[in-house]
Amino acid sequence: MASQAGKEVKDVYGDYATLTVPPQELRSTLNIFMVYMGVLAVIAAIFAGSGLATMYDLTTTLTVSLIGNALLAIFGALIAYMGGTTRANTYMLLRYPLGRVGAMIGSLVISALPLIMWYAVETWLFGITVNVIYPGHPLTSIAVASAWGGILMMLTAYIGYRAMAILSYITVPFWYALIAIGLFAAVDVAGGFGALWAARPQVIAPLSVGITYVFGLYASGCVIAPDVSRYGVKKWSGSIAWALHVLIFMTFLLFAGAAMTLLTGSPNVVVAIAQLGLGVGALLLAILGQWTTNDNNSWSAALAWINIVGKLKRSQWVAIVGVIGTIIAAVWGGVWGMSLDPFIAFGTFLGYFIPPVGATMVADFYIFSKLVAKRTYVFGPGTKYATINIPGIIAMIAGGVAGWAATVYGVKVPTGVGVADAIIVSFVLYLVLAVGLYKAGLKFEVGEWVERPTGF
Amino acid sequence: MSASPQKVKRFAEVSIAVMLMLGIVTLALAPFTGHYRGFYLSIFLGAIIVVASVVYLPIVRMKKAEDLRGVGVPAIQSLWISTSMGLGYVVTALAPYFNINFSTAVALFVIGWVMLIYGCYALLKISKESKVPLSV
Numbered sequence: 001m002a003s004q005a006g007k008e009v010k011d012v013y014g015d016y017a018t019l020t021v022p023p024q025e026l027r028s029t030l031n032i033f034m035v036y037m038g039v040l041a042v043i044a045a046i047f048a049g050s051g052l053a054t055m056y057d058l059t060t061t062l063t064v065s066l067i068g069n070a071l072l073a074i075f076g077a078l079i080a081y082m083g084g085t086t087r088a089n090t091y092m093l094l095r096y097p098l099g100r101v102g103a104m105i106g107s108l109v110i111s112a113l114p115l116i117m118w119y120a121v122e123t124w125l126f127g128i129t130v131n132v133i134y135p136g137h138p139l140t141s142i143a144v145a146s147a148w149g150g151i152l153m154m155l156t157a158y159i160g161y162r163a164m165a166i167l168s169y170i171t172v173p174f175w176y177a178l179i180a181i182g183l184f185a186a187v188d189v190a191g192g193f194g195a196l197w198a199a200r201p202q203v204i205a206p207l208s209v210g211i212t213y214v215f216g217l218y219a220s221g222c223v224i225a226p227d228v229s230r231y232g233v234k235k236w237s238g239s240i241a242w243a244l245h246v247l248i249f250m251t252f253l254l255f256a257g258a259a260m261t262l263l264t265g266s267p268n269v270v271v272a273i274a275q276l277g278l279g280v281g282a283l284l285l286a287i288l289g290q291w292t293t294n295d296n297n298s299w300s301a302a303l304a305w306i307n308i309v310g311k312l313k314r315s316q317w318v319a320i321v322g323v324i325g326t327i328i329a330a331v332w333g334g335v336w337g338m339s340l341d342p343f344i345a346f347g348t349f350l351g352y353f354i355p356p357v358g359a360t361m362v363a364d365f366y367i368f369s370k371l372v373a374k375r376t377y378v379f380g381p382g383t384k385y386a387t388i389n390i391p392g393i394i395a396m397i398a399g400g401v402a403g404w405a406a407t408v409y410g411v412k413v414p415t416g417v418g419v420a421d422a423i424i425v426s427f428v429l430y431l432v433l434a435v436g437l438y439k440a441g442l443k444f445e446v447g448e449w450v451e452r453p454t455g456f
Numbered sequence: 457m458s459a460s461p462q463k464v465k466r467f468a469e470v471s472i473a474v475m476l477m478l479g480i481v482t483l484a485l486a487p488f489t490g491h492y493r494g495f496y497l498s499i500f501l502g503a504i505i506v507v508a509s510v511v512y513l514p515i516v517r518m519k520k521a522e523d524l525r526g527v528g529v530p531a532i533q534s535l536w537i538s539t540s541m542g543l544g545y546v547v548t549a550l551a552p553y554f555n556i557n558f559s560t561a562v563a564l565f566v567i568g569w570v571m572l573i574y575g576c577y578a579l580l581k582i583s584k585e586s587k588v589p590l591s592v
Contacts, residue, residue: 028529030533031529031533034533169536169590170536170539170540170543170572170575170576170579171540171543172540173504173536173537173540173541174540174541174543174544177500177501177504177540177541177544178544180500181497181500181548184496185493185553188493276553277551277552277553278548278551278553279547279548279550279551279552279553
């Protein structure tokens with residue numbers, strides 16, 4: 001049960017998917033930090049570091065990582081604070097800047113659809129990695145490994161299968177230790193820190209490319225940060241936890257991935273760990289990091305789908321997301337042997353619209369609602385929302401198109417850097433439209449949606 | 457049937473103390489690993505276990521037994537880190553890179569399994585008794 005606007009409300013969907021988190025469920029700042037760390041513990045973060053190593057030497061890698069992560073820390077902390085203040089998840093928060101139906105569209109774009117894609121991609125990577133470690137066995141073919149990997153990951157989230165849950169849970173702290181060990185092992189084998197700092201690719205890319213690359217890696221994570229920060233015991237718990245984990249640990253992961261690639265010459269970090277002789281167990285643990293991330297993918301996607309459809313429980317949506325993701329990975333990627341590039345492309349395209357959603361949220365919460373309209377975010381049965389917030393929808397679409405045009409065609413609106421343009425355009429456009437129409441006394445929010453007793 | 461709050465608190469303290477002792481043992485084994493790589497591995501993982509236990513043990517001790525959540529949360533956090541490092545010994549002790557001599561490697565491997573199994577048991581038991589979810 002949760003108390004909403006003075007009334008006791010039953011949590012019919014689970015995990016307060018459509019309700020604010022009650023006080024007895026709040027958790028410490030350290031707890032929130034640990035949850036974010038579990039999400040970040042994914043081999044893809046190390047692969048991203050390898051990507052940087054193809055563009056920069058280590059000093060420049062560190063520079064672009066720090067700048068990119070500092071921007072992520074600020075952007076994410078601002079959005080996390082909204083969850084900490086209102087105790088509402090991302091999909092509920094969207095009801096104000098986008099309207100109730102607009103929030104459904106926003107939820108589809110930022111979480112419901114792309115997280116199924118990323119669930120599939122992570123599961124596929126799991127299958128590939130298992131195949132690299134144990135080639136030649138029927139159970140370790142990419143298709144079969146993707147299938148059992150996806151099912152196991154889904155089971156963890158669906159029924160909280162204890163053995164699996166605790167396995168993925170206890171993996172996380174050592175996972176970070178393992179990356180540190182891998183880094184020092186690479187330095188040790190390749191001839192010390194002198195070799196590490198001397199290693200560099202043939203051509204160094206511009207700084208802006210790397211900063212955009214780093215920011216783009218986790219921009220969507222910033223937008224869904226309230227899903228976790230709403231549990232923080234202090235309003236700022238999620239913001240502090242978010243900023244610290246991104247600034248320190250994401251920088252570390254990118255640095256470690258880049259260093260291992262520069263020193264071993266292998267763009268595949270899993271192969272690099274194998275070359276160093278850290279053992280098969282270490283390799284298995286490396287891929288188990290994906291487990292905790294896919295848990296979160298299916299969990300966040302389930303929250304989004306509940307807020308879109310208003311039917312079925314969280315656990316059922318977790319199963320649906322997991323089954324679809326697993327089928328895509330095992331059948332498309334494994335059986336048919338086809339690249340998941342179309343899915344990655346679709347996820348990436350939706351990704352252009354994710355930072356604009358975050359920018360619109362920030363503009364509405366901190367500026368329009370607080371300083372102009374003098375309204376506070378309220379949730380609970382009977383609360384009235386606009387059906388569509390027109391400036392919010394326009395800003396989201398325009399920002400996404402600007403980011404896409406800048407990235408694909410180099411169009412400068414205004415900087416030519418994809419994520420930056422997406423955020424700037426949506427942030428400014430939302431404020432211009434919302435404040436302008438509000439001051440002019442014109443109605444910019446259409447329709448009315450009254451929150452049901454279930455919170456939907 | 458639930459155990460009394462005093463028993464839960466006592467179990468949490470003993471569990472952290474067990475991890476602390478095992479962590480100290482792994483630190484003591486570091487000079488006997490026979491190679492600098494094994495030495496640094498033992499120092500690194502052992503130090504994390506000792507720090508996680510030394511920091512959290514007084515926090516658990518200061519909590520009133522009746523405050524089951526107050527006892528459960530720090531106990532689970534401490535055991536989480538220690539158990540994870542135990543898993544670390546299991547997967548790295550015998551890895552070729554570290555060149556640890558066989559008897560010490562086996563000792564670390566066994567200690568790792570003990571920490572892993574006992575840690576899982578303690579985590580599940582404390583979580584169940586204190587009603588604190590594992591994902592604290």
